[in-house]
Structure formats: C-alpha cells, structure tokens
Amino acid sequence: MECSLLFKIGSKVTIENYNTFFHHYGSRGYKFRFQLNSNDKTGEVFIIDMASAIHEKIISRLQEFFKVPNNGVVDDPFMDSLGNPHARIMCEVAVRQNIGELKQKCSRSLMREPYVRAVVSIKILEPRQGMPKQRWDFGNVRKNTKDPILNMNDPALCNAPNDPRFQIIIPINDVFWDPPFPVSINYIPVIPINVAGNVFSIDLYRIQRVALKSRI
Secondary structure, three states: OOOOOOEEEEEEEEHHHHHHHHHHHOOOOEEEEEEEOOOOOEEEEEEEEEOOHHHHHHHHHHHHHHHHHHOOOOOOOOOOOOOOOOOOEEEEEEOOOOHHHHHHHHHHOHHHOOOOOEEEEEEOOOOOOOOOHHHOEOOEOOOOOOOOOOOOOOOOOOOOOOOHHHEEEEEHHHOOOOOOOOOOOOOOOOOOOOOOOOEEEEEHHHHHHHHHHHHO
C-alpha cells in the first residue's frame, strides 16, 4: 500500500529562485519537486512528501552508518564539509511519496548531477492487512507470493544483521570525489589518512528494524 502527496506551492518559478528557496527551506520537514516548464527557464514547485517519525528515524540511522569511517571523530569529522555532509552520496527516503516520484527524483534529478557519485533510495510501505510483519522481505511486503506460509520459492528474508545479500557497500573515495573540471583520467580522490577503511556499508536489516519498530 502506498499513497502520494502532491501539492503545488509555486508557479513560473525561475531555477535561480527555486535553488535559493530550497537552500533555505528544503530540509525543514518537506520534500520538494521542481518540474521544469517547456521554456526551460521556469517551473512548477510541488511538495511531494512530509517528514514523519518513521522518516526521521530512518534518516538518523542512515547518518550513523556514514559516521563509521570517521574513526570516532566527533568534532569536525572528516566526512563532512561546510554543513553539507556526504554531498557526493544522496539518500532519499520516501514514506508518503510514491515509488514513481521516488524513481523520477533519483534518475531524472539526483543522478544527473555531476557531483553525485551514488544515490541510495529507500521506500517505506505500509504493511498489508493479515501479513505478519516478521515475514516481510526487506523494503517491501512479499510481492512474489500470496501464501502466508514460507515456502522454498519465496525470496530470501532479511532477518539478521551482517547478511551480505542485504548490505549496500559504498567506496569511501566516492565521498571525497571532488575532481577539477574537466575530469582528468588520472584523477584519484584524496582520502584523509585518519578515515578508517576503504569502504563502508549500509546494513538494510538495521533500516528494516527501525521501520518496523516505528510502526508499533
């Protein structure tokens, strides 16, 4: 089950004005979409989702994953810059926002930005009636079967941490990707020596647990 919020808040807004607005208000409880008009100069601005308890808890848990390579540094951590942590890797969490809107924002907006190295998108669905929560696959109800009893043809369940099938592995050098323009073929991101490891992971089981506990 999913629902979508779509509420227009502006018409014929220039790209410059939208960027200024988003910089000041874009992270204060709302998610926006800028739909460019045919003149390629102005567009319509929509609210497509609102913050909720489950959304905020998942965002907080994702932020904890990104802190791991900082090697325990709390003040001025290495993987933050100018108050915009991890700008090379974008995380989109959708609750009310439908899957189509989520895909559109990721593929037609975020993934086209030259500075973005990776996009992680997570869609939270409401549980279906009669479907025990503990029998979910990660990130969704069991869409491939209507049988409430587990059988051999069901997809693997995300029911324990540290399962490599349910981990997103991110190279740390993607966080520090900041090449000159044009990009040299020999460019290598510089990673601070105190950053731990070469990769870090997002354990989807941990995200699933946050989502399920928020429904209680």
